[in-house]
Amino acid sequence: MEQTDQLILDTAQRLFADHCGADVVNAAESGVAPVRLLTALLEAGLPLAWVPENAGGVGGSLALGFNLIRQSAGFALAAPLAETLVANRVLAESGLEVAESWTVLVFDGGVLPMLAGGKISGLVESAPMHAGVTRLVVPVSDQGAIRIATFAPDDVEIDYRESLAGESRAQVQLSESVPLALSSAVDGMSEHGLMQFCALVRACQIAGAMEKMNELTVAYVKERQQFGRALGKFQAIQHKVADIAGESALANAAVEQAARELSEHSRPFSGSADTLLSIATAKVVASEAAGTVSRLAHQCHGAMGFSYEYPLQQYSRRIWSWREEYGSEFYWSERIGLAVADELKHSAPGQNDGRVWDIVSR
Amino acid sequence: MSETIRFNFPAPVIDDSVDRLRKEVRAFLQAEIRNGGFQPVTDCWCSGIDPAFSRKLGQRGWLGVTWPKEYGGQELSALHRYVITEELLVAGAPVHAHWIADRQSGPLILATGTEEMKRTLLPRIAAGECFVALGLSEPESGSDLASVRTRAHKVEDGWELTGTKLWSSGAQICQYMTVLARTSERDDKKRHEGLTQFLVPLDSPGVSVRGIRDMSGVEHFNESHFENVFVPEDAVLGAVGAGWKQITSELALERSGPERLLSTFVVLEKAFLQAVATMSGHQAAVMGGMLARTRALRAMSLGVAALLEQGQYPEVEASLVKDLGTRFEQDIIERLREFWPIQLKQSFGDELHYLLADSLLRQPSFTLRGGTNEVLKGIIARGMGLR
Numbered sequence: 001m002e003q004t005d006q007l008i009l010d011t012a013q014r015l016f017a018d019h020c021g022a023d024v025v026n027a028a029e030s031g032v033a034p035v036r037l038l039t040a041l042l043e044a045g046l047p048l049a050w051v052p053e054n055a056g057g058v059g060g061s062l063a064l065g066f067n068l069i070r071q072s073a074g075f076a077l078a079a080p081l082a083e084t085l086v087a088n089r090v091l092a093e094s095g096l097e098v099a100e101s102w103t104v105l106v107f108d109g110g111v112l113p114m115l116a117g118g119k120i121s122g123l124v125e126s127a128p129m130h131a132g133v134t135r136l137v138v139p140v141s142d143q144g145a146i147r148i149a150t151f152a153p154d155d156v157e158i159d160y161r162e163s164l165a166g167e168s169r170a171q172v173q174l175s176e177s178v179p180l181a182l183s184s185a186v187d188g189m190s191e192h193g194l195m196q197f198c199a200l201v202r203a204c205q206i207a208g209a210m211e212k213m214n215e216l217t218v219a220y221v222k223e224r225q226q227f228g229r230a231l232g233k234f235q236a237i238q239h240k241v242a243d244i245a246g247e248s249a250l251a252n253a254a255v256e257q258a259a260r261e262l263s264e265h266s267r268p269f270s271g272s273a274d275t276l277l278s279i280a281t282a283k284v285v286a287s288e289a290a291g292t293v294s295r296l297a298h299q300c301h302g303a304m305g306f307s308y309e310y311p312l313q314q315y316s317r318r319i320w321s322w323r324e325e326y327g328s329e330f331y332w333s334e335r336i337g338l339a340v341a342d343e344l345k346h347s348a349p350g351q352n353d354g355r356v357w358d359i360v361s362r
Numbered sequence: 363m364s365e366t367i368r369f370n371f372p373a374p375v376i377d378d379s380v381d382r383l384r385k386e387v388r389a390f391l392q393a394e395i396r397n398g399g400f401q402p403v404t405d406c407w408c409s410g411i412d413p414a415f416s417r418k419l420g421q422r423g424w425l426g427v428t429w430p431k432e433y434g435g436q437e438l439s440a441l442h443r444y445v446i447t448e449e450l451l452v453a454g455a456p457v458h459a460h461w462i463a464d465r466q467s468g469p470l471i472l473a474t475g476t477e478e479m480k481r482t483l484l485p486r487i488a489a490g491e492c493f494v495a496l497g498l499s500e501p502e503s504g505s506d507l508a509s510v511r512t513r514a515h516k517v518e519d520g521w522e523l524t525g526t527k528l529w530s531s532g533a534q535i536c537q538y539m540t541v542l543a544r545t546s547e548r549d550d551k552k553r554h555e556g557l558t559q560f561l562v563p564l565d566s567p568g569v570s571v572r573g574i575r576d577m578s579g580v581e582h583f584n585e586s587h588f589e590n591v592f593v594p595e596d597a598v599l600g601a602v603g604a605g606w607k608q609i610t611s612e613l614a615l616e617r618s619g620p621e622r623l624l625s626t627f628v629v630l631e632k633a634f635l636q637a638v639a640t641m642s643g644h645q646a647a648v649m650g651g652m653l654a655r656t657r658a659l660r661a662m663s664l665g666v667a668a669l670l671e672q673g674q675y676p677e678v679e680a681s682l683v684k685d686l687g688t689r690f691e692q693d694i695i696e697r698l699r700e701f702w703p704i705q706l707k708q709s710f711g712d713e714l715h716y717l718l719a720d721s722l723l724r725q726p727s728f729t730l731r732g733g734t735n736e737v738l739k740g741i742i743a744r745g746m747g748l749r
């Protein structure tokens with residue numbers, strides 16, 4: 001890893017640990033804004049970590065951003081850092097100015113068409129949102145190309161919702177809205193590409209949260225005593241912990257591989273067939289694991305894990321939402337199946353022996 | 363164990379020579395299938411015994427590839443061996459005869475054997491002409507391997523072995539067996555001490571090997587009796603009394619190989635081909651999901667290989683691969699049933715059905731052999747500080 005990258009990760013780790021304890025996360029959900037956390041993140045320039053230096057950013061690598069996002073999920077970070085990182089990266093790709101403060105990509109898988117005169121209308125069903133955002137970044141389609149439009153929150157209708165974990169989400173209605181800024185067609189960006197990118201972000205978050213759940217569970221079963229010994233001494237519990245570790249490790253392996261591949265790709269937002277398999281794999285495996293890991297971690301924790309005060313629930317509720325966003329395991333599995341079938345259909349008859357393995361092992 | 367539990371799986375360094383080798387092996391196997399050299403089988407590394415085919419691989423220089431050239435090897439990397447084994451597995455090639463010797467016994471001899479052993483045996487193993495069976499389990503010792511009762515008594519110029527080994531795969535065609543035996547009295551406080559590994563020629567007087575039919579109908583594993591079998595001093599592998607340490611590190615390394623996730627891939631491959639023309643969204647999702655898991659498990663298994671190359675000892679990670687991978691091998695068959703019910707043993711010429719049926723009949727063994735999944739979970743739990 002490059003030196004800047006490690007420096008950024010170390011700084012982030014310190015900030016998260018100092019300002020995002022379990023109490024801060026719970027309080028944020030009840031409406032107490034984590035002011036110190038938000039300020040510290042902005043002051044450290046973390047929202048710009050993924051923006052190239054020539055666009056006014058910190059110039060961290062793509063791999064760094066995915067690591068940072070994974071790390072932040074291990075704290076159930078009560079700030080829209082991942083959202084802002086993505087939105088700023090998209091702004092930078094499009095040549096528009098990056099946002100000074102919090103921003104979100106108003107995207108849930110489909111892009112809105114651009115109307116004549118550069119106006120935009122339409123509904124985004126479930127976009128990430130945050131009370132503190134100053135800019136909305138909206139991808140729009142114009143004659144088959146993607147352009148990026150920005151809006152102030154007041155320019156559009158925002159119907160606030162919450163994810164299962166109380167993270168802000170919104171229905172965003174645009175009615176012939178006029179953008180603050182509108183990029184020209186962004187080279188190498190497609191709807192599929194945005195979808196892949198956002199799916200990998202969620203997969204990273206799930207992986208990061210599951211690592212934390214694994215940690216919490218191991219610590220808890222070592223500490224908690226019943227029948228005169230630590231829960232962790234019971235084989236039934238040991239096997240659950242081993243299963244948590246396995247699913248979490250598998251998600252890590254898949255997420256790391258996908259992040260590596262996307263980072264090496266010259267056009268990370270293009271939705272290339274080259275990156276589809278790895279990213280889809282990461283989201284499938286992470287989303288599947290989310291169900292298994294939360295079930296087992298809660299079982300190991302007994303009623304304590306079901307209480308609001310104990311932090312486990314902040315992670316399980318998050319991963320339950322994240323596994324659905326930007327394509328669940330069902331969605332991405334189907335994408336893989338169809339893509340592979342399609343490739344097989346297009347190879348010459350009799351040339352298909354071993355083709356599935358050829359694709360999987362590529 | 364540190365406070366943060368994080369499992370990382372670094373990318374293996376795959377250079378052109380690895381890729382080239384993969385393509386070479388792939389082309390060879392496709393040609394073999396076309397020419398009727400072999401019929402693809404499921405779980406081929408356990409069920410497909412064909413010494414002649416093993417010799418063909420030996421002639422191509424694809425066995426013992428990581429060993430020194432002076433002992434018949436090619437001095438290639440572990441990754442080269444990894445891709446060879448992957449290609450053999452997914453093709454369903456009959457590789458059982460040499461599998462254990464190439465994977466395990468050869469490296470064991472290289473690490474602990476006498477110079478004489480290395481000079482005479484390793485080149486023959488690499489040529490696919492000498493096979494070795496594993497003599498660990500016994501009638502009274504399975505998961506609790508340290509309880510083995512086979513005894514080796516010191517006699518003049520060597521040792522005398524007496525006992526019974528059970529479930530040794532492929533022993534009927536092997537020339538040797540590595541036998542784990544007790545060399546000093548059992549002490550309940552130090553039960554892992556006093557065990558020693560011996561390399562025993564199976565044609566020694568006093569050895570008898572009897573095949574055992576398994577539930578899939580194949581006679582692949584064996585019961586072997588040793589009745590006052592004499593072996594010379596230099597049949598000891600490694601140090602007298604160090605057997606336990608040797609086999610645990612041996613086992614740790616064989617846990618995360620591709621045969622722990624790809625035993626049934628050949629079935630998934632054929633199923634996919636058959637489904638392509640009529641694939642519905644639902645079927646695409648079920649089968650695509652399996653490809654995703656294959657890919658993720660492979661990233662993990664390759665990650666362990668990379669950690670090993672870096673000189674680390676990723677015992678927990680390797681156990682995680684085997685636990686997840688072997689259960690997945692079973693899941694593949696269970697899930698394909700949705701589209702291809704498995705009812706008949708005979709297939710009336712339908713290759714896919716035959717492979718499915720055979721997989722189902724073999725799958726109970728996946729989560730047992732080489733240390734059961736319960737034992738693996740115990741290792742993982744210990745690695746996380748619970749035991």
Ligand SMILES: Cc1cc2nc3c(=O)[nH]c(=O)nc-3n(C[C@H](O)[C@H](O)[C@H](O)COP(=O)(O)OP(=O)(O)OC[C@H]3O[C@@H](n4cnc5c(N)ncnc54)[C@H](O)[C@@H]3O)c2cc1C
Pocket residue numbers: 235408495496497498499500503504505506528529530531532583727730731732733734735736737
């Ligand atoms: C196809 C096949 C090939 C084999 N090849 C070889 C070979 O070549 N050489 C060789 O030496 N052996 C071989 N084996 C044997 C294999 O190593 C043993 O089957 C395995 O170690 C388990 O031992 P066991 O069968 O006696 O089961 P047992 O140890 O009796 O276990 C039965 C069940 O109890 C569980 N159990 C046992 N102890 C515990 C515990 N402490 N906690 C929780 N659960 C526990 C096990 O997990 C298992 O589910 C082979 C087995 C198979 C199926």
